[in-house]
Amino acid sequence: GAGVSQSPRYKVAKRGQDVALRCDPISGHVSLFWYQQALGQGPEFLTYFQNEAQLDKSGLPSDRFFAERPEGSVSTLKIQRTQQEDSAVYLCASSLGGNNEQFFGPGTRLTVL
Amino acid sequence: AQSVTQPDIHITVSEGASLELRCNYSYGATPYLFWYVQSPGQGLQLLLKYFSGDTLVQGIKGFEAEFKRSQSSFNLRKPSVHWSDAAEYFCAVGASTGNQFYFGTGTSLTVIP
Numbered sequence: 001g002a003g004v005s006q007s008p009r010y011k012v013a014k015r016g017q018d019v020a021l022r023c024d025p026i027s028g029h030v031s032l033f034w035y036q037q038a039l040g041q042g043p044e045f046l047t048y049f050q051n052e053a054q055l056d057k058s059g060l061p062s063d064r065f066f067a068e069r070p071e072g073s074v075s076t077l078k079i080q081r082t083q084q085e086d087s088a089v090y091l092c093a094s095s096l097g098g099n100n101e102q103f104f105g106p107g108t109r110l111t112v113l
Numbered sequence: 114a115q116s117v118t119q120p121d122i123h124i125t126v127s128e129g130a131s132l133e134l135r136c137n138y139s140y141g142a143t144p145y146l147f148w149y150v151q152s153p154g155q156g157l158q159l160l161l162k163y164f165s166g167d168t169l170v171q172g173i174k175g176f177e178a179e180f181k182r183s184q185s186s187f188n189l190r191k192p193s194v195h196w197s198d199a200a201e202y203f204c205a206v207g208a209s210t211g212n213q214f215y216f217g218t219g220t221s222l223t224v225i226p
Contacts, residue, residue, distance in 0.1 A: 004156070031212070042117075042203050042216030043157070056212055091156065099145055099164060099207070102214065104156035 004105035006092050012111045013082045021077045021108045025094030032075050033102060034067055035091040043091050049075060050097065082112045115140050117204050119217035126194050127225050134189040134220050136204030145207040146187040147214070148178055152200045160202075163187065174198070199224045 005024040013019050025032050030051050035043035036059075045059040051072035060067070064082075069075040079086055089109050093102040118137045126132055138144055145164050149157040161172025168180040178189045187204060204217045 033214075035214075035216075040218075042119075042205075042218045043214075044216070045213055048212045050212075093157075101159050101162065104149075104158075106154070106156045 004092055004094050004103050006090075006105040006108050008108060009106065010109050010111075012113065014113055015083060016081050018078065018080045019082055019110060021079075021090050021110070023075045023077070023092030023094075023105060025073065025075070025092070026103055027073075028096070029094035029103070030072070030097045031095045031100075031102075032069055033093040033095075034075070034077050035093065036061075037089040037091055037107070039088070046077070046090075079110075082110075084112050086110060087112045115206060115215045117206050117215050117217035119202075119204055119220050121220045122218070123221045123223070125223040125225060128196050129193050132189075132191045132194045132198070132222070134202050134204075134222070136187045136189065136217060137185050138187065138204070138206045138215075139185065140206050140215075142208075144187075146178075146180060147205040147207065148172065148176070148187075148189050149203045149205060149216075150174075150200045151203065151219075157203065160189070194222075194224055196224045196226065198222060 007022045032049040034046040037043045047067045048056040049069045064080045066078045089107040091107045092105045095102045116139045147162045148160040160176045163180045201219045203219045205214045207214045
């Protein structure tokens, strides 16, 4: 595709529900990143994939957060038993790897009621 | 610990005036430095980056930034601001391996006619 796409763009969940956020990276990009951006804050790193391997998940805030990229392309960020503090914009980015530029998607705005 | 500080939460400038957005970083190794811009509802767009070499780097949309190692700074400048520059600006520092970014909290720019 022309850029990184994310779906859905907006998600409203009741507290306790599970949600799944999808990221379609730029074709051929080996690196994929997830970030969480709270209101008025900068993006905070969640996790990083190189192809299908999750090399760093140190930023995931709890074991309710899980990410996968089974075929090294599309990635899904899953949040189980959502809580109000999970409300944020979730950004996905992809790159060719190494020090190459990260290209960001438009984000998914999650609101937990 | 790695961190990025953007001391100015919000800046207002007149159209045509010059602009400088401040960024200070703390990083244990040679930093890879970036400036991103985020317009409402849009993803982050890379303005410019510094890896090595000339400490004054040119970016898109007429922006430039200067890396000053002695001051641990990477300030963003533009000689003449346009109304379309109104947005949120984020400074980021990255690892040489390219697998993690640390963002500042952002500076919101308002441009008045």
